[in-house]
Amino acid sequence: MKVTEKDVAYVADLANLELTEEERARMLRDLNSILEYVERLSELETDKVTPMAQVSDRYGMDNDESRKGSDRFAYAIREDVKDALRKSLPHDVAMKNAPDTDGTFFEVPKVIER
Amino acid sequence: MRDNVMTAGKEIAERENSGRLTIDSIRSAIIEDRTTATALAADFFERIRKEDSGIGAFLTLCEERALAQAGLIDQMAAEGQPLPPLAGVPVAIKDVMVTRGVRTTAGSKILDNFIPPYDCTAVARLEAAGAVILGKLNCDEFAMGSSTENSAYGAVHNPRDKSRVPGGSSGGSAAAVAAGMAVATLGSDTGGSIRQPASFCGVVGLKPTYGRVSRYGLIAFASSLDHIGPFAKTVKDVALVLRTIAGRDPMDSTSADVPVPDYVAELEKPVKGLKVGVAKEYFGSGLDPEVRAAVEAAIQKLAQLGCEAVPVSLPHTEYAIPTYYIVATAEASANLARYDGVRYGFRAKADNLSQMYRSTRDVGFGMEVKRRVMLGTYALSAGYYDAYYLKAQKVRTLLTRDFDEAFKKVDVIAAPTCPTPAFKLGEKVNDPLAMYLADIYTVTANLAGIPGISVPCGESHEKLPIGLQLFARHFDEATLLRVAAAYEPARR
Numbered sequence: 233m234k235v236t237e238k239d240v241a242y243v244a245d246l247a248n249l250e251l252t253e254e255e256r257a258r259m260l261r262d263l264n265s266i267l268e269y270v271e272r273l274s275e276l277e278t279d280k281v282t283p284m285a286q287v288s289d290r291y292g293m294d295n296d297e298s299r300k301g302s303d304r305f306a307y308a309i310r311e312d313v314k315d316a317l318r319k320s321l322p323h324d325v326a327m328k329n330a331p332d333t334d335g336t337f338f339e340v341p342k343v344i345e346r
Numbered sequence: 347m348r349d350n351v352m353t354a355g356k357e358i359a360e361r362e363n364s365g366r367l368t369i370d371s372i373r374s375a376i377i378e379d380r381t382t383a384t385a386l387a388a389d390f391f392e393r394i395r396k397e398d399s400g401i402g403a404f405l406t407l408c409e410e411r412a413l414a415q416a417g418l419i420d421q422m423a424a425e426g427q428p429l430p431p432l433a434g435v436p437v438a439i440k441d442v443m444v445t446r447g448v449r450t451t452a453g454s455k456i457l458d459n460f461i462p463p464y465d466c467t468a469v470a471r472l473e474a475a476g477a478v479i480l481g482k483l484n485c486d487e488f489a490m491g492s493s494t495e496n497s498a499y500g501a502v503h504n505p506r507d508k509s510r511v512p513g514g515s516s517g518g519s520a521a522a523v524a525a526g527m528a529v530a531t532l533g534s535d536t537g538g539s540i541r542q543p544a545s546f547c548g549v550v551g552l553k554p555t556y557g558r559v560s561r562y563g564l565i566a567f568a569s570s571l572d573h574i575g576p577f578a579k580t581v582k583d584v585a586l587v588l589r590t591i592a593g594r595d596p597m598d599s600t601s602a603d604v605p606v607p608d609y610v611a612e613l614e615k616p617v618k619g620l621k622v623g624v625a626k627e628y629f630g631s632g633l634d635p636e637v638r639a640a641v642e643a644a645i646q647k648l649a650q651l652g653c654e655a656v657p658v659s660l661p662h663t664e665y666a667i668p669t670y671y672i673v674a675t676a677e678a679s680a681n682l683a684r685y686d687g688v689r690y691g692f693r694a695k696a697d698n699l700s701q702m703y704r705s706t707r708d709v710g711f712g713m714e715v716k717r718r719v720m721l722g723t724y725a726l727s728a729g730y731y732d733a734y735y736l737k738a739q740k741v742r743t744l745l746t747r748d749f750d751e752a753f754k755k756v757d758v759i760a761a762p763t764c765p766t767p768a769f770k771l772g773e774k775v776n777d778p779l780a781m782y783l784a785d786i787y788t789v790t791a792n793l794a795g796i797p798g799i800s801v802p803c804g805e806s807h808e809k810l811p812i813g814l815q816l817f818a819r820h821f822d823e824a825t826l827l828r829v830a831a832a833y834e835p836a837r838r
Contacts, residue, residue: 244720246727250707262778267721267724269779272665273737276665276744278737281744282740283742284746285570325463329463338689341698342699
C-alpha cells in the first residue's frame with residue numbers, strides 16, 4: 233500500500249473535497265490499485281528524455297527550430313488582444329448564472345471569521 | 347403542397363433507417379424541393395421522442411433554435427439562393443460543448459442549471475454551414491469514462507444491443523447516429539472518447555490532429571489531450587463535417603494556422619501504393635479473437651486495394667495507459683478547480699466559504715470525477731511530482747517518438763479500435779482499472795496528437811460491431827480519410 237489514509241485526507245484537502253467515510257475507503261483502495269499499475273513506468277530509463285507537456289510544442293503550430301523562446305509561440309498571440317481588446321460579455325449576461333449575486337458582485341458566505 | 351412536402355420528408359427520414367440519408371442527399375432533396383429543412387427537423391424530433399426513451403442519448407432538445415435555423419434554410423431555398431454545404435442537416439452536440447442559451451451540463455450535477463452565454467466555435471461553424479442543431483447529447487461526467495455510465499443523468503444504452511454500453515465518453519454522440527436520431531454529431535476525444543464509442547455502436551468517428559479543430563467553448567478535461575471531432579455513418583460525411591469545423595480560430599491559441607484541405611475532394615485520390623503499418627503491439631494478449639480476425643481481414647482488404655502492409659514497431663505501447671492516466675488526471679485536477687460554486691453552476695449551502703467550496707464539490711461531482719481529481723492532485727503534490735507527473739511527461743515523449751519512427755516508413759497505421767466489442771452495462775463500473783484498459787489502443791494518439799479514425803469492419807458472432815482504427819501523421823487527415831473511404835465500400 234503506497235497511499236495511506238493520511239494521504240487520502242491530505243490530498244482531499246488540497247483538492248477542496250470533503251469525501252464521506254465510504255468514499256475515502258474506496259479512494260484508498262482505487263488509488264493504490266491504479267498507482268500500482270502506474271508503477272511500471274519506472275521500468276523505463278528516462279534520465280536523458282525531454283519531458284513533453286503539450287503537442288503544439290513539437291508539432292504543427294511552429295516547426296521552425298531556429299526560433300527560440302517566446303518566438304516559437306508567436307502563433308499563440310491572440311489577434312483580438314494584440315490589436316484591440318475584444319468586447320467583454322455585458323455585465324448582466326456574465327452574472328446570469330451566478331448562484332448568488334447583488335447584481336454587481338458575486339456573493340459568497342462569510343470569508344473572515346471574527 | 348405542404349402535406350406533400352411533409353410526406354416526402356417522412357419518406358426521406360425513413361431512409362435514415364437504412365443508413366442512406368447523408369449530408370449530400372439532404373442538401374439535394376432540399377434544393378430539388380423534395381423536402382424542407384423544417385419537415386426534416388420535425389421528423390427527427392418525432393423520431394427522437396419515439397426512440398430515445400430506450401437509449402438515453404439526448405439530455406436537452408433545442409427545438410426552437412433548430413426550427414429557426416431550418417426556417418432560414420427553407421427561405422434561402424425558396425429564394426433560389428445557393429445553399430451552404432450542410433444545409434438542413436440534423437446534427438447534435440455532445441453536452442461538453444457550450445451552446446448559447448441552451449443548457450450545457452457536461453453530464454454533471456454541478457452544471458445542472460448552467461445556461462452558457464456563448465457558442466463553442468465548432469458548434470457556431472456547423473450552424474454557419476447550414477446545419478440544424480437538434481440538441482445536446484449525454485456523456486460521461488466531464489467526459490471522464492469509457493461507457494457513458496458516469497453521466498449524472500443516467501447511462502446511455504447501445505442501440506445495437508440495449509443491454510450493452512455504447513462506449514464513452516461520447517456515448518450519446520455515437521448512439522444518436524447509430525439509432526438514426528441525427529445524421530452527424532460532434533463528440534470530444536481525450537483518450538479515445540470518439541473512436542471507442544464509434545467502434546461499439548458501428549459508426550464512423552474521427553479524432554483530428556491536436557490543433558486541427560478549435561476547442562473554444564469545449565468544457566476542459568485535460569487540455570493537452572482534448573480534441574473535438576465528428577461522428578457520422580459514412581467517411582464522406584465525417585470529411586464534410588471536418589472541413590466545416592477545422593482551421594485556425596483566434597479564440598483558441600492552440601488551434602493551428604495550418605491550411606485546411608478539401609477533405610471531400612481528397613477522398614477521390616487513389617490509395618494504391620500507400621503503405622499501411624501494422625504494429626504487433628496492437629495485436630497482443632487481451633485482444634478478442636473475433637476483433638483480431640476482423641481487423642486482420644480489413645488489412646487484407648486494404649492490400650487488395652493496392653496498399654502495402656508493412657510491419658512497424660511501437661515499442662512503448664504498453665506504457666500508454668499509465669502515462670495517460672497520470673497526465674490526464676493531473677490536468678483535470680487543475681481544470682476542475684474552477685467548479686467552486688461562486689460564479690456559475692450548483693452551490694451547496696454552507697456557513698463559511700471554505701466549507702461552501704467543499705460541500706459544493708462533494709455534492710456536485712460524481713465518484714469517477716472525484717477519483718480522477720484525487721489521483722491528479724496526488725500526482726502533482728509535493729514529493730510525488732517527479733515520480734509521477736514528470737515521469738509520465740517523459741514517457742509521453744517516448745510514445746510520440748515511436749510514431750515519428752513508424753511514420754518514416756508508412757503513411758497510415760492500422761489497428762483495432764478496442765480490444766473487445768461493447769461490454770455489458772454494469773460490467774466494469776466497480777473496477778476503474780478494468781474500465782481504463784478499454785482505452786488501451788486509443789490513448790496513445792491523444793498523447794502524440796496524431797489523427798485517428800474508427801470505421802466499422804465487421805461484427806462479432808453476437809452481431810456486435812467491430813471497429814478498424816487508422817492513424818496518420820500530424821495534419822494528414824486527408825490520407826486517413828482517403829484510406830478509410832476506400833476501405834468502406836470494399837468491406838460490403
